[in-house]
Amino acid sequence: MKRAYFFLGCIFFLIGALSAQDKIVKLKIIETSDIHGNYYPYDFILRHEAEGSLARVYALVQKEREVYKDNLLLLDNGDILQGQPCAYYYNYIDTVSPHLAAETLNFMGYSTGNMGNHDVETGRAVFDRWADDCKFPVLGANIIDTTTGKTHFKPYEVLERDGVKIVVLGMITPAIPVWLSENLWSGLRFDDMEETARKWMKIIREQEKPDLVIGIFHAGQDALLMGGKYRENASVEVARNVPGFDIVLMGHDHARELKKIKNIAGDSVLIMDPASKGIVVANADVTLKLRDGKVIDKQIHGALTETKDYGVSEDFIKHFAPQFDAVQDFVSKKIGCFTETISTRPAYFGSSAFIDLIHTLQLEITGAEISLSAPLSYDTEISKGDVFVSDMFNLYKYENMLYTMKLSGKEVKDALEMSYDLWTNRMKSPDDHLLLLRKTRREGANDRASFQNFSFNFDSAAGIIYTVDVTKPSREKVTIISMADGTPFSMDKMYRVALNSYRGNGGGELLTKGAGISQDELKDRILFSTDKDLRYYLMQYIEKKGVIEPHALGQWKFIPEEWTVPAAKRDYEYLFGKVEK
Known part of the structure; x- marks a missing residue:
């Protein structure tokens, strides 16, 4: 009996030790921004092979998903509806078929999108149709419906992976009225990024209690005042002045950036910008240690990864061959x-x-x-x-x-x-x-x-x-x-x-x-x-x-x-x- 009790005690001890063991969760965050219609590795304007493209990004993503599976979060940061003729064709010529920009992002398994100023430039009929075709939320915490006072797009998205709660908050530069005629965005307004971030960070912390907060902002890092009242390129200011962000993903200025800054609370924030056209992606590795379901340690590292080393996804090219041919006929x-x-x-x-x-x-x-x-x-x-x-x-x-x-x-x-x-x-x-x-x-x-x-x-x-x-x-x-x-x-x-x-x-x-x-x-x-x-x-x-x-x-x-x-x-x-x- 004593031996039996001893063995039972050992078993219970081992069970208790295992239950108390820390859990490690690894996440991969990949951002694209300012794709500007470069869905294919082909320039329809100059008629030759092109750098970057979503087809190259997808080859990279397919490789990374072999390791990270569902723990890979793929995020797009806007300006995807303007640039190459394949965007123009599905904006204004073929308005009946599902929008190619939505179809490609759906196929690649994006978790969220975000609005860019050149997406707004296409007009509400186009960007609302595109957002409806997307099978993931397009974000815009500071894009406000002037009639209801509510956000026109979802302000943030909650994603749960392996017991970790991630919140992605999306915003756009508010300087839209300085560039675009009001008929393109009638019924909307674009609020200040920092004020908006303060408002939603409070709500996110109180209601969602996240383990990781990602800001995805279609704005660059060199802040300036435009038109006497719009804070343009305020991404770094928001990261610094609004505590709570772990990662801030930038876009809009087409300039690569990778750095860490300290916010006013003394916490580190990873800042990344992959420039444009899918030539590089912003690539973050996040390792979280959980004990009893709570994060006790968080390690975040970033890199700007060249897509050229991964080749072109043949699955992508084959799947979207009919749309390629339609655009080729149009531009020819x-x-x-x-x-x-x-x-x-x-x-x-x-x-x-x-x-x-x-x-x-x-x-x-x-x-x-x-x-x-x-x-x-x-x-x-x-x-x-x-x-x-x-x-x-x-x-x-x-x-x-x-x-x-x-x-x-x-x-x-x-x-x-x-x-x-x-x-x-x-x-x-x-x-x-x-x-x-x-x-x-x-x-x-x-x-x-x-x-x-x-x-x-x-x-x-x-x-x-x-x-x-x-x-x-x-x-x-x-x-x-x-x-x-x-x-x-x-x-x-x-x-x-x-x-x-x-x-x-x-x-x-x-x-x-x-x-x-x-x-x-x-x-x-x-x-x-x-x-x-x-x-x-x-x-x-x-x-x-x-x-x-x-x-x-x-x-x-x-x-x-x-x-x-x-x-x-x-x-x-x-x-x-x-x-x-």
């Missing part, structure tokens, strides 16, 4: 012919055929007196010869509307002054740079790696004759000589100005900070807006004309030319390697 349609090759490269150094073609089309479509436009792609070209639908995505990158606005002569000049301040260096010797360039290139931000500022804010004008003296100080570089037809230009006269809706709504702040027009006054200056995006009208125009003879209008130049011409050659070689013949 011929719409006209160009007699010359045009490139954005010369646009940074003076009047150029590429930008002046857009100016010419904007003036002819609107009947305006002056046109403002910028290079929307950092480095692109359209070859002479037959022009196809695919080329239109090179000619005009974004789905902006075309506005006609009333601006005074002085406001036009002041907007240009700010543009050239963003664009050009102040030359103090012939050996200086002409352009305002970064000292080091920013990794993962190839669309502006060499410029200090975004090239899509480098507006030039047509309809007026002017010079830009790069030896002059800020706000004193532009001299407007006359209208293009030789008639006088007046600072006091109100002009009809053609420009895109991004600029007309305050994007880049050339009209607000530059021209001094208040954010609220901008909409009263709009005389006319197209109801479709500018690319649609450009396609119509080219198709109607048949043959386009692009050429530089020669209506503006940098001076003094004995300095700027050699400097332009040097800067061209710095940016692009060699001068075009």
